[in-house]
Amino acid sequence: MSNYILGIDIGGTTAKLGLFSEEHFPEIIVKRSVKTRPDDGGKYILPDIAEGIKQLFEDEGIDKSQIDGIGVGVPGPVIIGDRPGQTLVNKCVNLGWGVKDVASELSELTGIEKVVVENDANAAALGEIICGSVRDMAEKIGTYRKVTEVLVTIGTGIGGGIVRDGQIIRGVFGCAGEIGHIKIAPQHPLLAKLRAAGADINTFDDYEYFASATGIIRFAREGAKFFESSLRDCENMGAREVFEAAREGDALALEVRDFFYDTFGMGLAAVASTLDPDVFTIGGGVSGEGPLLLGGIRESYRRYAFHASTETEFRLAALGNDAGMIGAAVPFYM
Amino acid sequence: MSNYILGIDIGGTTAKLGLFSEEHFPEIIVKRSVKTRPDDGGKYILPDIAEGIKQLFEDEGIDKSQIDGIGVGVPGPVIIGDRPGQTLVNKCVNLGWGVKDVASELSELTGIEKVVVENDANAAALGEIICGSVRDMAEKIGTYRKVTEVLVTIGTGIGGGIVRDGQIIRGVFGCAGEIGHIKIAPQHPLLAKLRAAGADINTFDDYEYFASATGIIRFAREGAKFFESSLRDCENMGAREVFEAAREGDALALEVRDFFYDTFGMGLAAVASTLDPDVFTIGGGVSGEGPLLLGGIRESYRRYAFHASTETEFRLAALGNDAGMIGAAVPFYM
Numbered sequence: 021m022s023n024y025i026l027g028i029d030i031g032g033t034t035a036k037l038g039l040f041s042e043e044h045f046p047e048i049i050v051k052r053s054v055k056t057r058p059d060d061g062g063k064y065i066l067p068d069i070a071e072g073i074k075q076l077f078e079d080e081g082i083d084k085s086q087i088d089g090i091g092v093g094v095p096g097p098v099i100i101g102d103r104p105g106q107t108l109v110n111k112c113v114n115l116g117w118g119v120k121d122v123a124s125e126l127s128e129l130t131g132i133e134k135v136v137v138e139n140d141a142n143a144a145a146l147g148e149i150i151c152g153s154v155r156d157m158a159e160k161i162g163t164y165r166k167v168t169e170v171l172v173t174i175g176t177g178i179g180g181g182i183v184r185d186g187q188i189i190r191g192v193f194g195c196a197g198e199i200g201h202i203k204i205a206p207q208h209p210l211l212a213k214l215r216a217a218g219a220d221i222n223t224f225d226d227y228e229y230f231a232s233a234t235g236i237i238r239f240a241r242e243g244a245k246f247f248e249s250s251l252r253d254c255e256n257m258g259a260r261e262v263f264e265a266a267r268e269g270d271a272l273a274l275e276v277r278d279f280f281y282d283t284f285g286m287g288l289a290a291v292a293s294t295l296d297p298d299v300f301t302i303g304g305g306v307s308g309e310g311p312l313l314l315g316g317i318r319e320s321y322r323r324y325a326f327h328a329s330t331e332t333e334f335r336l337a338a339l340g341n342d343a344g345m346i347g348a349a350v351p352f353y354m
Numbered sequence: 355m356s357n358y359i360l361g362i363d364i365g366g367t368t369a370k371l372g373l374f375s376e377e378h379f380p381e382i383i384v385k386r387s388v389k390t391r392p393d394d395g396g397k398y399i400l401p402d403i404a405e406g407i408k409q410l411f412e413d414e415g416i417d418k419s420q421i422d423g424i425g426v427g428v429p430g431p432v433i434i435g436d437r438p439g440q441t442l443v444n445k446c447v448n449l450g451w452g453v454k455d456v457a458s459e460l461s462e463l464t465g466i467e468k469v470v471v472e473n474d475a476n477a478a479a480l481g482e483i484i485c486g487s488v489r490d491m492a493e494k495i496g497t498y499r500k501v502t503e504v505l506v507t508i509g510t511g512i513g514g515g516i517v518r519d520g521q522i523i524r525g526v527f528g529c530a531g532e533i534g535h536i537k538i539a540p541q542h543p544l545l546a547k548l549r550a551a552g553a554d555i556n557t558f559d560d561y562e563y564f565a566s567a568t569g570i571i572r573f574a575r576e577g578a579k580f581f582e583s584s585l586r587d588c589e590n591m592g593a594r595e596v597f598e599a600a601r602e603g604d605a606l607a608l609e610v611r612d613f614f615y616d617t618f619g620m621g622l623a624a625v626a627s628t629l630d631p632d633v634f635t636i637g638g639g640v641s642g643e644g645p646l647l648l649g650g651i652r653e654s655y656r657r658y659a660f661h662a663s664t665e666t667e668f669r670l671a672a673l674g675n676d677a678g679m680i681g682a683a684v685p686f687y688m
Binding site for chain 1: 431444445502514516518523524525526527528529530531532533534535536537538539541558620623624625626627628629630631632658660662663665666
């Protein structure tokens with residue numbers, strides 16, 4: 021009888037459950053989705069997930085004794101508790117959680133002893149280095165100078181995860197890699213142009229206010245109010261539609277894309293002046309734009325980075341939507 | 355016969371040599387100063403230092419066989435070389451050096467086998483955690499959650515050194531902790547006021563352009579051109595004179611001090627959103643202003659930091675002007 025690992029990625033709307041076997045990791049044998057209900061302080065979330073796990077075991081004919089462990093990724097800071105090995109979730113605003121011992125609770129609910137909890141971006145960063153796009157760097161560099169990777173996800177917000185020498189850097193309050201909350205003042209002319217036109221936008225705010233998918237949409241929408249653009253008639257505008265319009269030559273979309281590159285690269289340069297990582301791995305929805313996006317970001321990064329660290333490597337994340345589940349499960353595979 | 359360690363702190367104008375004994379570390383037995391000559395690609399610097407070491411040995415009646423090792427701090431990035439254990443200086447602009455194997459060269463010049471080279475701020479950060487102001491934290495926290503310290507020196511520029519779990523974080527290009535080169539746009543009203551008055555200042559530049567001693571002097575000087583201030587007649591203005599004038603109630607000095615606090619705290623918040631350290635240790639000339647300075651910085655930091663990491667600890671560096679020598683020598687004491 022083979023052994024299995026469960027990887028769970030808890031998001032604001034759904035929790036994704038992935039079943040892995042040790043032999044074929046990181047291939048996912050079966051996936052499930054469980055709705056996350058943040059009501060009443062998020063107290064239904066873990067019981068709902070436990071029910072989903074039970075169901076999955078029944079359907080697949082698996083006994084819990086065959087599970088080596090459950091890895092859980094959460095969208096919030098994770099801190100080290102007072103007991104050796106204990107981790108605690110340190111507030112997940114969009115799940116309704118305060119400080120919560122997710123590992124112990126899920127262990128109790130499922131009867132599976134080993135549960136580890138990690139911040140979702142940190143988990144994804146670990147996943148990319150163990151079995152994703154950074155794996156070859158780790159293998160090439162060997163043991164005496166090891167890889168520091170900063171994974172950055174561009175989606176609704178900007179998430180960040182840091183892995184150094186195979187270890188996640190969590191930070192004293194679980195906030196290491198929370199780079200989306202760096203305060204910045206973009207220097208791109210679009211900002212002044214929009215303000216002059218009367219747009220309701222901030223000139224100084226969180227990095228993710230400007231350089232996330234939400235930021236791209238915000239600036240495209242505001243721009244379309246004041247300037248001629250094909251985006252004006254775009255009803256369900258996403259970052260994808262803005263990039264699409266830019267490729268078709270729409271002047272506003274081109275400017276918004278340029279604003280995004282410029283501002284995103286500026287933020288990464290600040291991260292590099294602190295940590296000087298070997299590689300930035302770019303993930304999240306917007307990273308679907310591919311190599312062209314990577315080129316735009318790298319060019320802007322070089323403009324703002326310290327002269328001795330302009331040659332930092334950039335890669336696209338390889339694990340896609342499954343990164344959270346895979347990264348969460350990695351500790352039981354390593 | 356007792357054993358000794360040499361700690362050398364190479365700066366732009368002088369190299370400081372400190373002799374330590376293993377028993378009384380970090381007490382300095384004797385100090386020497388050697389002028390640094392950056393001429394001709396800085397080729398005289400190491401021979402001059404070697405000559406200073408020889409002299410010191412003669413005067414103190416020490417044989418080189420009694421030296422356990424030489425630790426060298428340099429004002430530039432240090433990278434890991436291709437040979438195990440090898441470090442290389444990766445350009446020291448103000449010493450005239452390119453990529454240079456300082457350890458091997460100094461070893462050859464002195465006949466002392468063990469020479470280790472480290473970035474000066476990294477060395478100082480290590481010194482503070484081993485035998486300075488952060489020592490008690492390291493001891494209290496114990497082994498399973500260890501200390502991450504960011505040492506920040508406020509002087510001519512802003513230097514930074516990072517130690518995590520007793521190990522220096524160097525970065526792939528030796529640029530980790532080069533936080534003085536983070537690009538920022540201060541949000542303090544003084545900036546707009548000075549620009550409106552016609553002052554020749556940038557609104558977006560390196561962190562150290564604004565928030566170093568040089569920055570304090572720059573903004574005080576520019577301000578005194580346009581606004582009434584006791585600083586107008588100050589001939590040899592240093593950061594100390596500006597803080598002094600602020601304590602005496604000078605309106606411009608108060609505003610410059612407030613600008614400094616605000617901008618300095620903003621930069622540290624960016625660092626914390628990347629690394630979320632246990633403690634910021636504040637050193638360098640300006641840190642001589644003491645606890646009041648620390649209070650001003652902490653207040654501003656809290657304004658800009660991510661909500662979950664506002665309670666980061668702040669300490670004043672304890673090792674003062676000797677920090678460089680002590681920190682450089684630490685590897686032979688640990």
